[in-house]
Amino acid sequence: MLIRLACAIKETKIRTELENRLAQQDVQLQFFKPSRLSWQALARSCADVFIVSSPTIPKPVESSISLLNELPESPMTIVLHNRESSEEHANLLASGVDVVLYSGIPMDSLLEALETTLESRRQFYYAERFDRRGRFLPRLNDFTSNSRDMQVFLDETRQVVSSDATILLLGETGVGKEHLSKAIHADSHRSTGPFIAINMAAIPEQLMESELFGHEQGAFTGAVRSRRGAFELAHGGTIFLDEIGEMPLQMQTKLLRVLQELEFTPVGGEKSVWVDVRVIAATNKDLEEEVEKGTFRKDLYYRLGVISLTLPPLRKRKEDIPSLTNHFLTMNQQKFGRNLKRFSQPAMEALCNYHWPGNIRELMNVIERAVLLCKSDMITLEELPSVFHNTKPVRMDGSISALSMPQEWETMTLPQVRDAVYDQVEALYLAMVLKKTHGKIGETAKIAGIHPRGLYAKMKKLGIDKAEFKAKG
Numbered sequence: 001m002l003i004r005l006a007c008a009i010k011e012t013k014i015r016t017e018l019e020n021r022l023a024q025q026d027v028q029l030q031f032f033k034p035s036r037l038s039w040q041a042l043a044r045s046c047a048d049v050f051i052v053s054s055p056t057i058p059k060p061v062e063s064s065i066s067l068l069n070e071l072p073e074s075p076m077t078i079v080l081h082n083r084e085s086s087e088e089h090a091n092l093l094a095s096g097v098d099v100v101l102y103s104g105i106p107m108d109s110l111l112e113a114l115e116t117t118l119e120s121r122r123q124f125y126y127a128e129r130f131d132r133r134g135r136f137l138p139r140l141n142d143f144t145s146n147s148r149d150m151q152v153f154l155d156e157t158r159q160v161v162s163s164d165a166t167i168l169l170l171g172e173t174g175v176g177k178e179h180l181s182k183a184i185h186a187d188s189h190r191s192t193g194p195f196i197a198i199n200m201a202a203i204p205e206q207l208m209e210s211e212l213f214g215h216e217q218g219a220f221t222g223a224v225r226s227r228r229g230a231f232e233l234a235h236g237g238t239i240f241l242d243e244i245g246e247m248p249l250q251m252q253t254k255l256l257r258v259l260q261e262l263e264f265t266p267v268g269g270e271k272s273v274w275v276d277v278r279v280i281a282a283t284n285k286d287l288e289e290e291v292e293k294g295t296f297r298k299d300l301y302y303r304l305g306v307i308s309l310t311l312p313p314l315r316k317r318k319e320d321i322p323s324l325t326n327h328f329l330t331m332n333q334q335k336f337g338r339n340l341k342r343f344s345q346p347a348m349e350a351l352c353n354y355h356w357p358g359n360i361r362e363l364m365n366v367i368e369r370a371v372l373l374c375k376s377d378m379i380t381l382e383e384l385p386s387v388f389h390n391t392k393p394v395r396m397d398g399s400i401s402a403l404s405m406p407q408e409w410e411t412m413t414l415p416q417v418r419d420a421v422y423d424q425v426e427a428l429y430l431a432m433v434l435k436k437t438h439g440k441i442g443e444t445a446k447i448a449g450i451h452p453r454g455l456y457a458k459m460k461k462l463g464i465d466k467a468e469f470k471a472k473g
């Protein structure tokens with residue numbers, strides 16, 4: 001992360017020295033004119049460290065300093081004092097200033113003292129990250145798999161961890177793209193830097209530029225304070241751009257430029273900011289198709305996809321379902337203080353036969369629910385949602401099979417049975433039409449009488465992959 005240093009310094013010599021010495025570091029300097037200083041504007045600069053000459057502080061000093069101390073960044077304040085009076089020095093410290101420096105000391109000593117403050121700020125961020133990293137960030141060694149596809153995938157991933165190249169992670173929703181990108185970050189030489197994730201689908205279009213690149217105060221109505229963007233926050237680490245396929249074309253052009261130069265100008269700003277960031281982008285969209293449709297820039301697609309990795313869906317790595325299930329069982333036992341031994345055999349079989357449209361996220365949720373509902377020390381079929389009660393796998397080859405009437409229906413409610421049957425019928429119908437159209441979405445949607453977007457959503461939910469029908473065509 002870049003450290004923002006806001007200065008309102010009367011001594012020109014100190015200003016010049018600061019500019020010269022800090023220019024090459026991870027420090028972004030902003031100078032305010034001491035003669036026309038607005039304390040409110042200074043406070044809105046979103047700085048990590050303030051350095052001000054004592055005569056610039058409006059009276060009463062205590063309230064001016066407490067205004068800075070209460071800012072969301074919890075900034076540090078350094079006051080340059082032009083007199084060597086220990087009483088005034090003590091008074092400044094008592095009003096909440098972190099460091100008081102006599103401006104008459106040799107320049108080297110002054111800069112050294114300033115450097116110590118900057119270093120403690122770096123440690124502040126490092127400590128924050130270390131905590132989070134220690135508790136949450138997965139490592140690549142945590143990813144073990146019995147599936148051949150997944151093993152190949154993990155070998156490929158290990159080969160690219162140490163490089164700084166941009167990665168494009170592809171795969172259906174919930175397959176673990178963000179989880180994996182955290183592991184790539186934690187195993188890379190950037191692990192002591194921040195990991196910043198930002199989801200393009202979750203940001204309104206008009207705020208996207210500011211979210212990514214920050215803004216200066218007054219840049220637009222409502223921008224009362226300056227704000228850092230995700231790229232600046234990720235300095236020294238990794239930025240994860242989730243749902244990149246949702247990024248509007250205009251922003252794609254800006255992103256492409258930033259990826260090429262690693263330099264950007266915050267909205268409403270004048271100076272460009274340089275950052276050292278590794279970019280990992282992810283999407284569950286077919287970007288090639290988006291390029292063909294003209295909704296995704298071809299040059300950006302190539303730039304992002306220097307290394308392109310596709311995480312297999314859970315239904316294509318069924319060998320891993322038992323170990324993942326047990327992993328989530330242990331996790332939830334700890335979370336809810338339960339002591340459950342295992343899954344019954346029919347329950348585990350049902351989990352393995354299911355087509356998992358929501359992938360690992362769905363599995364995680366199903367296990368959490370089962371742990372909460374379980375009354376004995378073993379999770380049975382009853383504790384799984386109704387769709388698992390018919391363990392017959394849905395056939396995706398387009399052939400129609402008669403609906404089965406499983407024994408479990410005897411104990412299910414009518415709405416539960418209706419849901420289970422409805423999903424099964426929809427899956428069989430769509431598979432039949434996709435087979436006929438050789439996986440063409442537009443044509444299938446037309447026959448089905450629904451919008452292509454609705455068709456995509458249904459296929460995603462039901463775990464239907466159009467590629468399976470293309471191959472057969």
Ligand SMILES: Nc1ncnc2c1ncn2[C@@H]1O[C@H](COP(=O)(O)OP(=O)(O)OP(=O)(O)O)[C@@H](O)[C@H]1O
Binds near residue numbers: 176179283
């Ligand atoms: N290998 C794994 N081991 C344990 N938990 C995992 C694993 N992979 C994914 N998860 C968990 O599954 C959930 C979904 O994963 P994640 O958010 O990374 O998926 P995604 O592919 O990025 O989804 P989306 O495309 O919807 O953003 C997360 O809570 C994540 O922690």
